Amino acid sequence: MADMRLVVTGAGGRMGQTLIRLIAETPGMTLAGAVERAGAAAVGADAGRLAGLDANGVVVTDDPLALLTTADGIVDFTAPAASVEFAALAAQMRIVHVIGTTGMSAEDEARVKAAARHAVIVKSGNMSLGVNLLAAVVKRIARTLDEDFDIEILEMHHNRKVDAPSGTALLLGRAAAAGRGIDLDARSERVRDGHTGARGRGDIGFATLRGGTVVGDHTVIFAGDGERIEISHRAESRALFAKGALRAALWGRGRKPGLYGMADVLGLSDL
Ligand SMILES: NC(=O)C1=CN([C@@H]2O[C@H](COP(=O)(O)OP(=O)(O)OC[C@H]3O[C@@H](n4cnc5c(N)ncnc54)[C@H](OP(=O)(O)O)[C@@H]3O)[C@@H](O)[C@H]2O)C=CC1
Numbered sequence: 001m002a003d004m005r006l007v008v009t010g011a012g013g014r015m016g017q018t019l020i021r022l023i024a025e026t027p028g029m030t031l032a033g034a035v036e037r038a039g040a041a042a043v044g045a046d047a048g049r050l051a052g053l054d055a056n057g058v059v060v061t062d063d064p065l066a067l068l069t070t071a072d073g074i075v076d077f078t079a080p081a082a083s084v085e086f087a088a089l090a091a092q093m094r095i096v097h098v099i100g101t102t103g104m105s106a107e108d109e110a111r112v113k114a115a116a117r118h119a120v121i122v123k124s125g126n127m128s129l130g131v132n133l134l135a136a137v138v139k140r141i142a143r144t145l146d147e148d149f150d151i152e153i154l155e156m157h158h159n160r161k162v163d164a165p166s167g168t169a170l171l172l173g174r175a176a177a178a179g180r181g182i183d184l185d186a187r188s189e190r191v192r193d194g195h196t197g198a199r200g201r202g203d204i205g206f207a208t209l210r211g212g213t214v215v216g217d218h219t220v221i222f223a224g225d226g227e228r229i230e231i232s233h234r235a236e237s238r239a240l241f242a243k244g245a246l247r248a249a250l251w252g253r254g255r256k257p258g259l260y261g262m263a264d265v266l267g268l269s270d271l
């Protein structure tokens with residue numbers, strides 16, 4: 001089979017550059033294009049050079065349309081408004097769209113879901129194998145423990161991160177809520193400040209830390225009467241997210257249109 005032709009969006013960003021480097025060393029795929037926001041400094045640059053490699057002849061553009069006519073997939077770690085537009089383009093072109101972008105509103109999510117009627121969309125708040133395994137374990141523990149155990153999710157990220165709680169924290173919260181058979185949106189405590197009153201029994205709490213260059217740390221705490229279970233994942237490199245995203249792109253090739261998650265890609269959906 002011919003190489004999968006991938007377009008990286010947000011090419012000048014932290015994940016965009018990591019993806020460009022990883023595509024260059026991964027068999028079965030080719031960098032078909034690199035896209036940045038109109039007006040971004042990276043537009044016009046060589047994508048290889050931008051990512052710290054030798055020049056590869058792929059010039060960063062702010063016009064994805066022409067590129068996508070010859071591409072098999074988009075790998076997209078940008079911003080919510082941008083990802084919603086790329087999803088519509090992926091639907092138009094009937095191609096694969098891997099979305100790592102976090103911080104989407106319910107309206108954004110609905111637009112992505114609509115695009116997935118025509119595109120193969122794989123979307124996850126965290127593309128790493130470790131976090132998706134952790135989510136499966138969290139679901140299992142939450143199913144066993146009753147509301148005597150308070151569930152709290154703690155995350156820490158670098159000081160450039162713009163959304164909170166992280167997409168991963170929400171993914172883990174959804175896994176815990178699914179295990180318990182409750183609706184996360186109705187039962188989460190996402191911010192605490194001032195005289196909050198006692199913790200709501202059965203609620204799922206979130207706490208957010210930001211600082212330095214932390215790639216991504218997550219801990220799920222089950223706090224009971226006199227005992228506590230804590231399970232953590234620490235990402236030491238963005239390469240693990242990029243690796244998962246490229247695995248998702250290859251998995252999506254030739255698949256039926258729909259909205260998928262990393263649990264589907266990794267075969268963890270039954271856990
Ligand atoms: N699911 C996962 O596993 C992971 C998800 N993420 C998520 O991915 C996203 C990006 O993270 P990160 O790389 O650290 O962020 P960066 O800010 O480093 O990169 C985002 C890039 O996207 C660009 N961009 C914004 N709008 C557009 C557009 N319309 N077209 C093309 N490019 C655009 C930005 O340009 P400019 O700066 O000029 O606006 C920037 O270069 C975040 O939402 C983050 O939470 C990150 C890591 C892992």
Ligand SMILES: O=C(O)C1=N[C@H](C(=O)O)C[C@H](O)C1
Pocket residue numbers: 102125126157161162165166167168169215216217235
């Ligand atoms: O913005 C980041 O950096 C990350 N974002 C994702 C998230 O919101 O969970 C994944 C990872 O933790 C890094």
